[in-house]
Amino acid sequence: MNRHIGVFDSGVGGLTVVKQLLESYPHESIVYFGDTARIPYGDKSPETIIRYSIENAKLLLKKNIKMLVVACNTASAYALKPLKSFDIPVVGVIEPGAKKAVEVTRNGRIAVLGTRGTIQSGEYQKTIHRLLPSVMIQAIACPLFVPLVEEHFFNHPATRLIVQEYLAPIKKEKVDTVLLGCTHYPFLRAILEEEMGPHVTIVDSASTCADEVGMILKQNQIEASKDCIGSHQYFVSDDPEKFKRLSLNLLGQTLSVSLEMPLS
């Protein structure tokens, strides 16, 4: 079926999900929207996050998408239900991330790191509990991780101090799995692994989310033919040049990015 998969995020972070989709489904076409004019979402109110998410979805629906992927954890946490009122399948990153954490844990002790919004929503905690009722979950808001990543402070001594402070309660609880509940956090994977030690597995939702997308395409019989070559379009609400530079780091290729405003 020759329509695009729509993906949105508050910024560039959702490209971690796109990267996985490109690898797994090279024949699928993707249209991506990064709401860079209103980034970040992580500290804003549920009402505002829902409004922005609906506006972003409308922009993508106008482009005749066949499926919507909410690649932002905070938007997935608050807006998935309202977005499901649209007439296409919708996938977020919470359920895939939770599934992966539950698969990986051996001792049933899982930590979730996320923005304040994502953690306060309780969605990860609820979903993990549903999948593994006996689980012990520690959910930690790490609001400084996004700005540190944006500033490329991936391995800075200040980042290490902040990581140590955020992770201190987790270390006491002997968790064996740390779920990165924000698309920015994989950039801090090395420092998080060093601080948590070799007995702890760090997981993120990008690959599981791509698996779920594949399953839903199949279930709904809306897969692209295997002889298609995917076309990929990228839109942002502010500063396409900055997005281009950041995406080069992430995807290793220069994207063609256009400016477009979300629809209210």
Place this chain on the structure above:
Amino acid sequence: MNRHIGVFDSGVGGLTVVKQLLESYPHESIVYFGDTARIPYGDKSPETIIRYSIENAKLLLKKNIKMLVVACNTASAYALKPLKSFDIPVVGVIEPGAKKAVEVTRNGRIAVLGTRGTIQSGEYQKTIHRLLPSVMIQAIACPLFVPLVEEHFFNHPATRLIVQEYLAPIKKEKVDTVLLGCTHYPFLRAILEEEMGPHVTIVDSASTCADEVGMILKQNQIEASKDCIGSHQYFVSDDPEKFKRLSLNLLGQTLSVSLEMPLS
């Protein structure tokens, strides 16, 4: 004259200017707008900052203000000219901040700290040069200061490391005056003073901005009568409760804050 002074900022930071206005002109009425649904402005493009600033100004103009104060440094840097097309006096924080730095310096070596947007605009540098052509200016973007302040990391070891890193080039240049070109930065004054040492004066634009407001009110003969008691209204585009909590820290009083959307 019984109309309000309008003040806007991307968030809560502009209350440092309001605080000064309240102290200096208790009979003036003020209406404040914090664009908390789209904060921060510091990393966004000039076009987006101008668009947001005009929308914020329109919201305040609908409330029949007699004068507009742009209490956000990034908005002052980019949007002051377009805002001056409106039919009321407009004051930003760049010119007052620059004036104060020039008054205070003894050796003509000034550092300016600001968001990436403010520093890249070059407005502080241009204005200070105009006032004191022989000056040596070092302008440093400090993009992590706003999130550190938002997280109340005022005196954290990680903040100190980041301050040391940002200030290192200044220390070499023997500046005697550091201008805080962002309304969030006064929260880091103590740590900045410690790091710069006793021979360096830290200045911000809040008090000079209030002086300029007073002068313009007088020049335009639009001062409130001395027998008025100022009325003060506060609006934000997201999460009035969070704004209330933050403003309590800043102003020492609980404000009545309402939700309102900027006009496009």
